[in-house]
Amino acid sequence: MIFRKATENDVSHIVEMIADDELGKTRENFQVPLPNEYIDAFNKINSDDNQELIVVENEKSEIVGTLQLTFIQYLTYRGGIRAQIEAVRIRKDQRGFGLGKKMLEWVINRAKEKKAHVLQLTTDKMRPKAIKFYEDLGFKASHEGMKMHFN
Template sequence: MIFRIATENDVSTIVKMIAHDGLGKKREHFKNPIPDEYLKAFEKIDSDENQELIVVENENSEIIGTLQLSFIQYLTYRGGIRAQIEAVRIRKDKRGLGIGKTMFEWAIQRAKERKAHLLQLTTDKKRPKAIKFYEELGFKASHEGMKIHFE
C-alpha cells in the first residue's frame, strides 16, 4: 500500500468514501461534480501544515482508503503536540482485509515522526465494531467526549 498526501483530484473519491456509510449518508452530499464546499475545505486543509489528508492506494494505484491527521499544539504536556485522527474510511469492497489496521499503524508512526505525545480519536457510540477495533489497536476510552452541533 502507498500512503500519500491527497490532491485536489482525489477529493471526489474521498468524499464518496466518507459518504458511503450509515452515518455519512446522513450528513454528506456526494454527487458529480463534487460540490464546491468540499473543494474549498480541501484548499484550507492542504494549505495548513498541521493538517494531513491522506489517501491509501493499492498496487493498481486505486484509492482504497483515506484518513485525516491533525496536529494540535498545546501548552499542556510541556508544550506538547497531540495528533488527532479523523475520517478514516476504507472503500466498501476492501473492508475486512486488514487495511484499516495497516492504516492505523501508519498513522501511529506518522504521529510519532511529528513528535506527538499521543494520538487521539473520537468515534460515534453507534459504531460498536469500530470501538472494538480501536481497543484492539491499543486505544483506551479515557475521556467522555461531548459535542454541541450548530445549525
C-alpha cells in the same frame, strides 16, 4: 500500499468513501460534480501545515482508503503536540482485509515521527465494531467526549 497526501483530484474519491456508510450518507452530499464546499475545505486543509489529508492506494494505484491527521500544538504537556485522527474510511469493497489496521499502524508511526505525546480519535457510539477495532489496537476510552453541533 502507498500512503500519500491527497490532491484536489482525490477529493471526489474521498467524499464518496466518507458518504458511503450509514452515518455518512445522512450528512454528506456526494454527487458529480462535487459541490464546491468540498473543494474549498480541501484547499483550507491543504494549506495548513498541521493537517494531513491522506489517501491510501493499492497496487493498481486505486484509492482504497483515507484519513485526516491533525497535529495540535498545546501549552500543556510542556508544549506537547497532540495528534487527532478523523474521517478514517475504507472503500466498501476493500473492508475486512486488514487495511484498517495497516492504516492505523501508519498513523501511529506518523504521530511518533512528529513527536506527538498522544494520539486521539473519536468514533460514534453507534459504531460498536469501530470501537472494538480501536480498542484492539491499544486505544483506551480514557475521557468522555462531548460535542455541541451547530446546524
